Amino acid sequence: MKQLFGTHEHRLDAKGRVSVPAAFRNAWKDVPDMTIVLRPSLIAGCVEGWPMPAYAKYEQELAAMAETDPNRQGWATKIYSDAVELELDGQGRIAIPDHLAAEAGLGEVVCFLGRGSHFHIWAPDGAKVFLEATRALAPKLTFGAPPA
Amino acid sequence: MKQLFGTHEHRLDAKGRVSVPAAFRNAWKDVPDMTIVLRPSLIAGCVEGWPMPAYAKYEQELAAMAETDPNRQGWATKIYSDAVELELDGQGRIAIPDHLAAEAGLGEVVCFLGRGSHFHIWAPDGAKVFLEATRALAPKLTFGAPPA
DNA sequence: AGAAATCCCATGATTTCCCATAAAGTGGGG
């Protein structure tokens, strides 16, 4: 499974559908019966989307926990109960469920961020703030001409 | 994977395409399904290009960070969200996305600098300044050769 | 039957593919 790159803005139509960026779809084009898991992000303010094969990693972590571990129920809630599994339609779109869209404050335009194994869906403003805040976490060296 | 050498000027066409220097393409001609990752350089002012196999170094760095480490989000933004994965067309060209070209101030002529594992894409002036500034950072030994 | 979800087709814009050409580099023979 290839990694997910880039930021892509797309438009939610009247039926709540959005095109998943072609760049993402190409990353899993050889996986048969591909599905996407959507759930509220642990980072507030966005929806997280996982290609099913990558989501298996969470399932393994859960399986590794003892049946009696009290954290287990918390994990199971986040991984399963709060999540939805979706298929893409014939045009490569998904329909974002209302409760997820509302929780993330999504409007007509949404912004997909590739995060390697998975992706984020933000309202455009939220994406901008998030990108700038996270970029600032590492220093930047400057040589030569400043950007125009 | 061979190292990338040299300085090469090429021309962006009306569709935003540039030929990747043949010297670079030859370095990875035996890698199947080769792709290039472009992203804003951590050094301001240029676009950085990475042959996919070499980019794995960043992916490993990210994987080594704890899930809870705040720097992890910073890296994921720089490595994935700010980056694009591209293929070469049949003529060995890549299409540089507008936002990357704009951020690096690229005009019609761009300058490729081999950097071993990866390469830089600069506007010609930026490349000149960068090369001179960085040359000055390396010590120079003098033996025998007459001063100019 | 009515509401909602799903399937399918349509369309304009963009991107990719493929062919063409000119310049430059390569090698061999005389």
Place this chain on the structure above:
DNA sequence: CCCCACTTTATGGGAAATCATGGGATTTCT
């Protein structure tokens, strides 16, 4: 050493495929 044929490179442009998006028709559920 020079010239010629051939290959590789860089670049341009038109045709074809893909993408994002909208909307109608059909099905499903209650």
